[in-house]
Structures are given as C-alpha cells and as structure tokens.
Amino acid sequence: MSKTILIVDDSASIRQVVTITLKGAGFEVIEATNGKEGIAKLDGTKVHLIISDVNMPIMGGIDMVKEIKQLPKYKFTPVIMLTTEASEEMKQQGKAIGAKAWMVKPFKPEQMLQAVNMLT
Amino acid sequence: MSLDAALETFYAEAKEHLESMEHILLQLDEGEYNDETLNDIFRSAHTIKGSAGIFALEHIVEFTHVIENVLDRARENEITIETKLVNLLFQCRDHIQALVKTSSEEFNDNISLQESGANLLTQLSPWINEQEPSSTQNEAEEKLPAINQENLTQQKCWHISLRLSSDCLKNGMDPISFITFLSGLGEIKHIETITDNFPSINNYDAETLYFAYEISLSTDADLATIENTFMFVQDDSDITILSPEATVDDYLALIDALPEDNQRLRDVFIKCGSLTEQTLAQAHKNKEEIEALNSKSQRDEVPPQPKALLETLKNSDLQQQKSTNERKSNKQIRIDSDRLDNLINLIGELVINQQRIDLLASTSKNPDLLEAVDDFEGFTEQIRDAALKLRMVQIGGIFQRFKRVVRDTAQELNKEIELHIEGAETELDRLMVEKLGDPLTHIIRNAMDHGLEPVEQRVSVGKQSTGQLKLAAYHEAGHVVIAISDDGKGIDIEVIRRKAIEKNIISAEMKLTDNELFHLIFHPGFSTASTVTNLSGRGVGMDVVKRNVESLQGSIEINSTLGKGSEFKIRLPLTLAIIDGFHVQSQDTHFIIPQTTITECIDLTSHQHIEGRHCIDLRGEMIPFLNISEIFMLNGQPNQKMPNKKSIPREELVIVQFGNDIAGIAVDRLYGEIQTVVKPLGPIFNSLKGIGGSTLLGNGDIAFILDIPQLIEMAINRDLSHRHLAN
Amino acid sequence: MPEIKVVQKRNNTTEVTISGELTIYEAQSFFTEHIQPLTIQQQLNLKLAKLTEVDTAGIQVLIMLLNKAQELTASIRIISLSVAIKDYCELFQLHHYFTVTKDKVKSNSGENP
CATH class of the missing domain: 1.10.287 (Helix Hairpins)
Incomplete structure (x- = not known):
C-alpha cells in the first residue's frame, strides 16, 4: 500500500516538483495551497507525512500544523516544514508544536525524497 | 503534469520576483525603505535561489546565493545601503534575470555571461560575508593523525552514537526511519539498543523515546551523507559520528561524554567492533604521546555545526510577513x-x-x-x-519599469531627474501594454535627453535643480491616455520649422499651426537634436514611436511651452479585440468606423467645399476630409471628382476626431452602431494605409475597420500638400 | 486499539496475548490501561503472534512489560512473535529481547484452557 503525503505550499512550482518527485517514488500526494486548504483536504484520510511551507497566505504552516496536531488522528504524523528563511524564533515556535523537521529551500528533488524516506 | 510544466511555473515566479526586486531596489535608491522592504527583497532572492535549486539550475543558484547573502546582511544591518551597493545590486538583479533566461547548457557555453557574473561578484566582495561555512570536514581530515590505523576494523567503519531527542516519537520521527536509511548507506555491522535509560514503571511515558543507540556502520558514504540522515533530529539530539580514522582516544572521550556507565559503554563499543581490548590497552600506553593531538581531533569529530545544514536565520517579523501574505491572498489564479x-x-x-x-x-x-x-x-x-x-491589466506594471530606465539614464546623462507616477491603477488590454514599452521608452529617453536640462542650466533659469518627469495614465472619453510630461526646456517651434525647411519637409512659406509644427518631429528622419547622443541616437526615431502607437489604434499629441516643458499624450482604445463600431458603406464595400472617434455625421452636400483645399467649412472651421471610395479606389477610378454618381442620392460625411485632430470621412451610406469583433488583417495588408482590421457582419459580409488616426493624418497631409502646391 | 487477553492461570502463570496494532497512537493508553495495572505471577508467557504492526513506542511498551516482570522476578517466556516484531528485531538487532523460548512452548500452550 502506498503511503500518502500532504504537501502544502503556495508556490505552484515547488508543489509541482514535490508532487512529481513523490509520485515518481510511489507515494500518493494530496496538494493544498495554504493551511486552511491543507486541513480541509486531510478530511480524515490517513496521511503518513505532511510537508508544509511556512509563509502562506490565509493560513501559514505553523498555524496549520498546530491545528492538525490537535486532531487525534494526526497527533503523531511527522511534519517537514519548508522554508526560505527560517528564523530561530519561528523554528522554535514550530518545534514547540511538533514541527521538528525543517528543510530550507532550495532543495533538490532527491533531497526531498531522501527526507521523505527518512520520515516515512 | 511534467517537470517542464513546473519549470514554466518557475520562470513565471522568477519573473515576478525579479520585478519585485527591481521595485524594491528603486525604493532603496530613493532611501525609502524599512525592515519589511529589506526582508521582501531578501525573500525574493531567496525564493529564486530556492526554486532554481529544485530544478538543478546551478548557475542561477550559485550567483543568487551570493546576492541573497548580501541582502541578508543588509536586513540584519550588518552592512549599510549605499549608492554604490544599490547600483551594483541593480546590475546583479539584471544578471539574475539574464541567468534565468539562460539554460545550464547555454550558460556553460556563454563565456561572457560567466565573466560578467564573476566580475559582479568581485565588485560585490566588500559586502560579502567572509564567514561562509568553510569545509570543516576537509580540515578535520587534514588534522587527523594517521596513527592507530590498526584500531580500525578492516573496512571504512564509522561509529554513530545516537542519543535522540526524547520527543522524537511524538514528532512522528521513529528511529526505524533513520536506521533503515543508514542501512541503505552501507552495512550496519552492529547496532546496540541501549535500554539503560528506562524509568520506573510509575514514571514511564509511552510516547517518550528511552532507547539510545550505538551503531557501527560500514559504508563508503562521507560524513555529510551520514549526518544528513539525522538532519531533522539533530537540533535536540546528541549525535556523535566518529570517522573510520578516529583514534582510540576519540572513543574514550566519547565514552566519557555519554551519560551511560563507562564500563558498560566500553563493552558496547567492543561489541560494535569499534574498539577492541587490544587497542584499549595500547591507548593507555600511547596516551601521553597523543594527548596533544587528541584534543584537536576530538573537536573535529563533533559533527560540524548543524547550522551548515539547517540554515539559521535570525529574527524576522512574523507579524509583518503575515500581513504581506494576506495582502497577496486575493484569491488569484494564474491562467495561460x-x-x-x-x-x-x-x-x-x-x-x-x-x-x-x-x-x-x-x-x-x-x-x-x-x-x-x-x-x-x-x-x-x-x-x-x-x-x-x-485581459485588462494595470498599467502600473509597465510604469514601474521606467523608474529603472529613468534612474539609469539620469546617471548616464549626469542629470538629476525625479519620476512621478500617476494613475498606475488604470487598466488597459494586456496585449497593448506589452506593445507600449518601446514607444514609451523612447519618449521618456527623449524627454530626459533633450527636454530636461542639466542641473547648472536649470538652476540658472531659476528652476529646481531636479528635473521633474511625470508619467500619468487616465481615462478620457472611452480611451486611455498616457501622458509623459517634463518641466524641461520645451520644444522650440522655430527650431523645428527651420529644420523641416532645411530637410525639405515643408516649404519656407507654409503657414502651419503650432500643432502641425510639433507633429513634424514624427516625420521620418527628423531629428531636433543637433548632436546625437548615444541615448536618442539608437536608431529609432519618433516616426517609429508614432507608427507603434498607431498600430495600437492610438495617437500621439504634443503640447509644449518653450522654457516650461513638454507633454506627450498617447491616446489608446481600451481594447483591441472588440469595439463599438459604426457601420457605413461606400460603393459595395462595408466599413466600420470606431464609435469612439465619431463626433457627428453630416450631409456633405449641404456644406461648403473650400476652394483649392480638400476641406469643408463646418460652422466656420476648416475640416479636411477624404472620400473612402477614392482612397481605396473602390470604383477603379481614383481620380473621380465629387459630387459622385447620380445613383447615390447623397453623400454622408462622418466627422471623426482623434486627439486634437479632426477630419471628415465621406461615405455613401450610414447603417448604425454595431459591436465589432476585430480580426487582424494578414501581413500582406501591412502596407495598406487606413485599414486597421476586418470583421464579419451578421449577414456574413466582410467589413473593413477604418484606421481613423491614419485616415485623419492622410486627410491633413492631403490638405497640406494642396496648400503646399497652392503656395 | 490493540487487543490484550490476560489469563491468570493456576500454575502461577500469567499468559498475555497482544494482537492488533501497537504504535505510538495507542501506546500510552494501552500502557496505562493494561500494562501498568497488570498482575504478573511467577511466570509470564507472552503471545505476540498477532501483533500486526509495531513501532518503537510499541516495542518500548513491550520492553517495559518485560522490565516489570523482571522487577517482580518473574521468569519470561515468549511463546510466539509476529512478523512485525521479527522485522523490528532484525533491524535493531534486538533478538536478545525477543526470541521465542522454544523449549517451553509446547507444555505451556498445552495448558491453555
């Protein structure tokens, strides 16, 4: 059974690359463009990993993860935060709510796949 | 979906970010910036680099990375924004733009692009942070003594000591992933799961990680790769990786540092094969000899700063970013x-x-x-x-571009010029906006070159030292007007007249209105500047500007007061695709006159035809006119004089106006208003003057759309040449 | 939630059968509801053949159970192991914790009611 990954990023190009890479590696991918959409798209689906951008319109990654982690079903779902600039403060904030894995853009598709393999 | 499609998205994004960078650089140049501005430009560079990295566009990543570094230092106030830096950043931005347009292969073949990049980086060096992460690893390898080789198991065996964060499991990171990943790098010779840290049953928390691990890994992978395995946990975890070259004392130091009992760990390490009884014994013997080296290598064995892997960036104002995001979130979608x-x-x-x-x-x-x-x-x-x-876009986008043009040109000319923008939110068909760039650039350059005076000259006539240039857009009677005005020296009508006579464009005796004289500068080959500077001498003249504007169904109008300044007004229809037309007929052919150009329709025969001129007298005003059937030789008898054939009871004259110019167009029949879908004519009609396109009528007949600005010009010229001849 | 069946036998044996998934999602409640209050007699027999999924949190709970038995000086016998546990032990070389105690299997299972 293939594993399912939720990717939340407002940049269409990043989303496309992540999706292509992950699908190529046999993962199922759910895409969302912001936190709110991300939460909506989860909808009880079993998700093995959440990959999310930090800075997004409407609802950012940190707020989204905070909400998702309240749901028993996703309490322990690993999260990779993607960021172009990770301030220590922001990272701490993220870590406090359980978003421990941070990946700094730019990353190559292989790096992303490697990271995903490390957490699934 | 393919990577190519994603790449397209990247190019579109990069373009936006480059525009935003330019916009911010202009703000920096004017000293109008704050922390948020600096953050924004940094983020743009960072995002370009980030996305480029994903597409393995190394040439973009490499260069942009340095720019990003400089911008990062700027927003951290480590360096100051000075003119020299801003100038350089402008060039760097342009270079990134050039890189984005270049594929990796093209870049490798493009020596000049490589050189200009290197050159920029050299110039940028005073602002570049020296403390780029150096290759700690190489240094470590150099410093490590090659002693105790015999300590090692035969292969390249690494020792990994894991004391992972106790929250690891809660965060969805199970050591299973890491160990599985490590086993993919090579062979796990031994893994010891240490359970010493389990609490008593009453203090046990089932979501906490109590296991600790000592791993012996045989692999050809390098330190960075092994380290990478733990990139997501290393911040809260104690991870020590000992290279195959590590000394016994490195191990002993590690054992000392670990929380578990030393004897127990020694046993574990021996189980792992990382240490043997023999080497331990020898170590004690050599202890004194290697003491000095020990401390050094110990330091090197600690995994190089995680910071090198996980970039750490300092305080950025979350709140501010949030508001920026909200502003951008107007639910937009991108459409091809x-x-x-x-x-x-x-x-x-x-x-x-x-x-x-x-x-x-x-x-x-x-x-x-x-x-x-x-x-x-x-x-x-x-x-x-x-x-x-x-399809309407705000004209602001193109206006923005001119801030840069003005800035650069002013520097080039050594003039002080301030650009004011008004009505940036005015909307225009995207297709037109794209074609406006060149004519606008030319007019603006002209204004700066010939219109605005050098500082000394301005001061001497009592003007403020900084030349004022204004770019404005607004709606006027179904058209969009773009006005370019300056407070320079104005256009000297006498100079124009002299020049036009000199160039045999007009005769010395001709009496022309100011407006007519101004329009002479659009005459092919006419140039008022006695010395051609490298700015306006770039091949295109004002005649090309005029042609460009006319191809957009637009017109140009000039107002100028000597000593006070000039204004160029470009008048454009809102769109080119569908227009409200007025359906007329001449002979058997149908024509459409754009509704917005029509002022009135009159009966031609009831108005006085001025002797010797191709004009009628309309309420005392001289209106030049054309007969459509004559212009387009519809009956094959171009010289046929009016009044026309008897079969047509009367001639209608449609009075049209474009800008300041008015003319009449004589037709046989008026039908009325009609929505007109503009179909461009094929290239073979390019030389045909007076027709802007065609359309299909409801009954299937073809109608030609008249190009009013061109026809008005023809009417005026014909009248002019009549006068010329008459004189 | 994983299922647990505890049989307290007359021959001082506690037989524990755990089946289903034992992962971090279930570990805490499973521990507090079943492992912490568990009474272990002199002999602990563990039947883990139907434990379909296990992760590190799950393995830790099982080790906690073994630790508890050890503290009570009970002797431990592992009657059966599922593929999931075997895989985990393979990866982490944990065979010394989880290996089926073969000699006693027959006699113990024979006492099953």
Whole structure:
C-alpha cells in the first residue's frame, strides 16, 4: 500500500516538483495551497507525512500544523516544514508544536525524497 | 503534469520576483525603505535561489546565493545601503534575470555571461560575508593523525552514537526511519539498543523515546551523507559520528561524554567492533604521546555545526510577513494567456453569431423572438465586457519599469531627474501594454535627453535643480491616455520649422499651426537634436514611436511651452479585440468606423467645399476630409471628382476626431452602431494605409475597420500638400 | 486499539496475548490501561503472534512489560512473535529481547484452557 503525503505550499512550482518527485517514488500526494486548504483536504484520510511551507497566505504552516496536531488522528504524523528563511524564533515556535523537521529551500528533488524516506 | 510544466511555473515566479526586486531596489535608491522592504527583497532572492535549486539550475543558484547573502546582511544591518551597493545590486538583479533566461547548457557555453557574473561578484566582495561555512570536514581530515590505523576494523567503519531527542516519537520521527536509511548507506555491522535509560514503571511515558543507540556502520558514504540522515533530529539530539580514522582516544572521550556507565559503554563499543581490548590497552600506553593531538581531533569529530545544514536565520517579523501574505491572498489564479485569448476569440464569434440571429429575427417580425434576441444581445454584451476585463491589466506594471530606465539614464546623462507616477491603477488590454514599452521608452529617453536640462542650466533659469518627469495614465472619453510630461526646456517651434525647411519637409512659406509644427518631429528622419547622443541616437526615431502607437489604434499629441516643458499624450482604445463600431458603406464595400472617434455625421452636400483645399467649412472651421471610395479606389477610378454618381442620392460625411485632430470621412451610406469583433488583417495588408482590421457582419459580409488616426493624418497631409502646391 | 487477553492461570502463570496494532497512537493508553495495572505471577508467557504492526513506542511498551516482570522476578517466556516484531528485531538487532523460548512452548500452550 502506498503511503500518502500532504504537501502544502503556495508556490505552484515547488508543489509541482514535490508532487512529481513523490509520485515518481510511489507515494500518493494530496496538494493544498495554504493551511486552511491543507486541513480541509486531510478530511480524515490517513496521511503518513505532511510537508508544509511556512509563509502562506490565509493560513501559514505553523498555524496549520498546530491545528492538525490537535486532531487525534494526526497527533503523531511527522511534519517537514519548508522554508526560505527560517528564523530561530519561528523554528522554535514550530518545534514547540511538533514541527521538528525543517528543510530550507532550495532543495533538490532527491533531497526531498531522501527526507521523505527518512520520515516515512 | 511534467517537470517542464513546473519549470514554466518557475520562470513565471522568477519573473515576478525579479520585478519585485527591481521595485524594491528603486525604493532603496530613493532611501525609502524599512525592515519589511529589506526582508521582501531578501525573500525574493531567496525564493529564486530556492526554486532554481529544485530544478538543478546551478548557475542561477550559485550567483543568487551570493546576492541573497548580501541582502541578508543588509536586513540584519550588518552592512549599510549605499549608492554604490544599490547600483551594483541593480546590475546583479539584471544578471539574475539574464541567468534565468539562460539554460545550464547555454550558460556553460556563454563565456561572457560567466565573466560578467564573476566580475559582479568581485565588485560585490566588500559586502560579502567572509564567514561562509568553510569545509570543516576537509580540515578535520587534514588534522587527523594517521596513527592507530590498526584500531580500525578492516573496512571504512564509522561509529554513530545516537542519543535522540526524547520527543522524537511524538514528532512522528521513529528511529526505524533513520536506521533503515543508514542501512541503505552501507552495512550496519552492529547496532546496540541501549535500554539503560528506562524509568520506573510509575514514571514511564509511552510516547517518550528511552532507547539510545550505538551503531557501527560500514559504508563508503562521507560524513555529510551520514549526518544528513539525522538532519531533522539533530537540533535536540546528541549525535556523535566518529570517522573510520578516529583514534582510540576519540572513543574514550566519547565514552566519557555519554551519560551511560563507562564500563558498560566500553563493552558496547567492543561489541560494535569499534574498539577492541587490544587497542584499549595500547591507548593507555600511547596516551601521553597523543594527548596533544587528541584534543584537536576530538573537536573535529563533533559533527560540524548543524547550522551548515539547517540554515539559521535570525529574527524576522512574523507579524509583518503575515500581513504581506494576506495582502497577496486575493484569491488569484494564474491562467495561460493563450487560453484567455482563445476565450476572447470565441466570444468574438459569439458576438458575430448573435448579430446574425438578430438579423434573421428582424426579418421574421416575430415579436417574441425579437424580444428574446434582444435579451440575448444584452447578455452577449455583458459576457463580452466581462471577458475583456479579464485581459485588462494595470498599467502600473509597465510604469514601474521606467523608474529603472529613468534612474539609469539620469546617471548616464549626469542629470538629476525625479519620476512621478500617476494613475498606475488604470487598466488597459494586456496585449497593448506589452506593445507600449518601446514607444514609451523612447519618449521618456527623449524627454530626459533633450527636454530636461542639466542641473547648472536649470538652476540658472531659476528652476529646481531636479528635473521633474511625470508619467500619468487616465481615462478620457472611452480611451486611455498616457501622458509623459517634463518641466524641461520645451520644444522650440522655430527650431523645428527651420529644420523641416532645411530637410525639405515643408516649404519656407507654409503657414502651419503650432500643432502641425510639433507633429513634424514624427516625420521620418527628423531629428531636433543637433548632436546625437548615444541615448536618442539608437536608431529609432519618433516616426517609429508614432507608427507603434498607431498600430495600437492610438495617437500621439504634443503640447509644449518653450522654457516650461513638454507633454506627450498617447491616446489608446481600451481594447483591441472588440469595439463599438459604426457601420457605413461606400460603393459595395462595408466599413466600420470606431464609435469612439465619431463626433457627428453630416450631409456633405449641404456644406461648403473650400476652394483649392480638400476641406469643408463646418460652422466656420476648416475640416479636411477624404472620400473612402477614392482612397481605396473602390470604383477603379481614383481620380473621380465629387459630387459622385447620380445613383447615390447623397453623400454622408462622418466627422471623426482623434486627439486634437479632426477630419471628415465621406461615405455613401450610414447603417448604425454595431459591436465589432476585430480580426487582424494578414501581413500582406501591412502596407495598406487606413485599414486597421476586418470583421464579419451578421449577414456574413466582410467589413473593413477604418484606421481613423491614419485616415485623419492622410486627410491633413492631403490638405497640406494642396496648400503646399497652392503656395 | 490493540487487543490484550490476560489469563491468570493456576500454575502461577500469567499468559498475555497482544494482537492488533501497537504504535505510538495507542501506546500510552494501552500502557496505562493494561500494562501498568497488570498482575504478573511467577511466570509470564507472552503471545505476540498477532501483533500486526509495531513501532518503537510499541516495542518500548513491550520492553517495559518485560522490565516489570523482571522487577517482580518473574521468569519470561515468549511463546510466539509476529512478523512485525521479527522485522523490528532484525533491524535493531534486538533478538536478545525477543526470541521465542522454544523449549517451553509446547507444555505451556498445552495448558491453555
């Protein structure tokens, strides 16, 4: 059974690359463009990993993860935060709510796949 | 979906970010910036680099990385924004733009691009942070003594000591992933799961990680790769990786540092094969000899700063970023412009069909049908307008570009010039905006070069030292007007007249209005500047500007006061796709006159024809006019004089106006208003003056859309040449 | 939730059968509801053949159970192991914790009611 990954990023190009890479590696991918959409798209689906951008319109990654982690079903779902600039403060904030894995853009598709393999 | 499609998205994004960078650089240049501004430009560079990295566009990543570094230092106030830096950053931005347009392969072949990049980086060096992460690893390898090789198991065996964060499991990171990943790098010779840290049953928390691990890994992978395995946990975890070259003392130091009992760990390490009883014994013997080296290598064995892997960036104002994001979140979607053009074409067809139905319905005389068709027409119009709106873009985008042009040109000319922008939110068809760039650039350069005076000259005539240049856009009578004005020296009509006579464009005796004289600068080959600077001497003249504007169904008007300044007004229709037209007929041919240009329709025969001129007297005003059938030789007798054949009872004269110019167009029959879908004419009609396009009428007939600005010009010229001859 | 069946036998044996998934999602409640209050007699027999999924949190709970038994000086016998546990032990070389105690299997299972 293939594993399912939720990717939340407002940049269409990043989303496309992540999706292509992950699908190529046999993962199922759910895409969302912001936190709110991300939460909506989860909808009880079993998700093995959440990959999310930090800075997004409407609802950012940190707020989204905070909400998702309240749901028993996703309490322990690993999260990779993607960021172009990770301030220590922001990272701490993220870590406090359980978003421990941070990946700094730019990353190559292989790096992303490697990271995903490390957490699934 | 393919990577190519994603790459397209990247290019579109990069373009936006480059525009935003330019915009911010201009703000920096004017000293109008704050922390948020600096953050924004940093983020743009960072995002370009980030996305480029994903597409393995190394040439972009490499260069942009340095720029990003400099911008990072700027927002951290480590360096100050000075003119020299801003100038350089402008060039760097342009270089990134050039890189984005270049593929990796092209870049490798493009020596000049490589050189200009290297050159920029050299110039940038005073602002570059020296403390780029150096290759700690190489240093470590150099410093490590090659002693104790015999300590090692035969292969390249690494020792990994893991004390992972106790929250690891809660965060969804199970050591299973890491160990599985490590086993993919090579062979796990031994893994010891240490359970010493389990609490008593009453203190046990099932979501906490109590296991600790000592791993012996045989692999050809390098330190960075092994380290990478733990990139997501290393911040809260104690991870020590000992290289195959590590000394016994490194191990002993590690054992000392670990929380578990030393004897127990020694046993574990021996189990792992990382240490043997023998080497331990020898270590004690050599202890004194290697003490000095020990401390050094110990330091090197600690995994190089995680910071090198996980970039750490300092305080950025979350709140501010949030508000920026909210501003951008107007629920926009990106649509391929081809699709939009296709939609508008289809709506054009819809409009034509609606007219056909209209025609059929009117012959049927069925009132219900007529009413339905009437409603249909209303909706069709609404759809048309809505669709056209989709293609409207704010003119601000193109205006923004000129800030840069003005800045650079002012520097080049050593003049002080301030650009003011008004009405940036005015909307115009995207297709037109794209074609406006060149003519606007030319007019603006001209204004800066010939219009605005050098500082000393301005001061000497009592003007403020900084030349004022204004770029404004606004709506006026169904058109968009773009006005470029300056407070420079103005256009000297006498100079123009002299030049025009010199160049044999007009005769010395001709009496021309100011307006007519101004328009002479659009004459091919006319140049007022006695010395051609490298700015305006770039091949294109004002005649090209005029042609460009006319190809957009637009016109240019000039106002100028000597010593006070000049104003160029470009008048453009809102859109080129569908226009409200006025249907007329000449001989057997149908024509459409754009509604917005028509001021009135009069009966030609009832007005006085001025002797010796191709003019009529309309309420005391001289109006030049053309006869359509004559211009387009519709009856094959171009020289036929008016009044026309008897079979046509009367001649209608449509008075049209464009800008300041008025002319009459004589036709045989007037039909009335009609929505007109503009179809461009093929390239073979390019040389045909006076026709801007064609359209299909409801009955299937073709009608030609008259190019009013061109026709007015023809009418004026004909009248002018009459006068010329007369004189 | 994983299922647990506890049989307290007359021969001082506690037989524990755990089946289903034992992962971090279930570990805490499973521990507090079943492992913490569990009474272990002199002999602990563990039947883990139907434990379909296990992760590190799950393995830790099982080790906690073994630790508890050890503290109570009970002797431990592992009657059966599922593929999931075997895989985990393979990866982490944990065979010394989880290996089926073969000699006693028959006699113990024979006492099953």
